[in-house]
Amino acid sequence: MLQHKIIASRKGVPLPMRLVQRCLSIWIFLTIHCRKIWVILGHFERRLLLNESHEFARDTVAYALSKGLKVIACVGETLEQREVGSTIDVVAAQTKVIVERVSDWSFIVLAYEPVWAIGTGEVATPAQAQEVHSPFNPKTGEL
Numbered sequence: 239m240l241q242h243k244i245i246a247s248r249k250g251v252p253l254p255m256r257l258v259q260r261c262l263s264i265w266i267f268l269t270i271h272c273r274k275i276w277v278i279l280g281h282f283e284r285r286l287l288l289n290e291s292h293e294f295a296r297d298t299v300a301y302a303l304s305k306g307l308k309v310i311a312c313v314g315e316t317l318e319q320r321e322v323g324s325t326i327d328v329v330a331a332q333t334k335v336i337v338e339r340v341s342d343w344s345f346i347v348l349a350y351e352p353v354w355a356i357g358t359g360e361v362a363t364p365a366q367a368q369e370v371h372s373p374f375n376p377k378t379g380e381l
Contacts, residue, residue, distance in 0.1 A: 277302050280312040280332070282353045292335040299346065300339040308345040311336055313370070317354035329370050348374065 279302060280295040295311070302309050315328040333348065340346055350370045352362045 276308045276310055276347075278310045278312065278349070282312065282314060282351060282356060292332050295332070296335040296339050299336055303340065303342075303345060308347075310347045310349050312349050312351040314351040314353050320352070320354055325370060326373060330373065333374060 279298050284290050285295070299309050299311050313329045313332040315325045319325060319328045329350070336346075336348075348371065350362060350367045352366070355361055
């Protein structure tokens with residue numbers, strides 16, 4: 239698991255320093271008026287450790303876009319979900335909630351972040367990444 243110093247907690251869950259820094263990143267960017275910066279949102283670690291829902295990730299993406307930031311939104315599945323063949327369903331569910339709040343896709347990128355590859359030495363092949371992205375039309379926001 240993450241091996242960073244624990245410095246805070248939310249609802250009794252210890253937060254590694256790296257996650258606290260990410261929590262503050264949007265606020266810091268807005269404070270110093272860096273509006274041409276890309277932020278990465280929806281990381282698996284935040285979803286898992288902080289129990290952040292797809293809706294929370296969606297709202298964070300919408301907020302960042304509303305403040306003029308550009309967004310890289312992470313989507314991905316666990317090994318168990320991949321093994322039972324539900325990769326597309328899982329990623330589609332994560333993407334659909336974002337589609338609900340995003341009307342202009344000029345400043346958002348979906349990044350395939352397969353949870354099964356985090357810290358395992360395994361990597362998604364280009365074909366696997368294409369498989370995940372292929373059902374999504376970035377020009378219309380439709381699945």
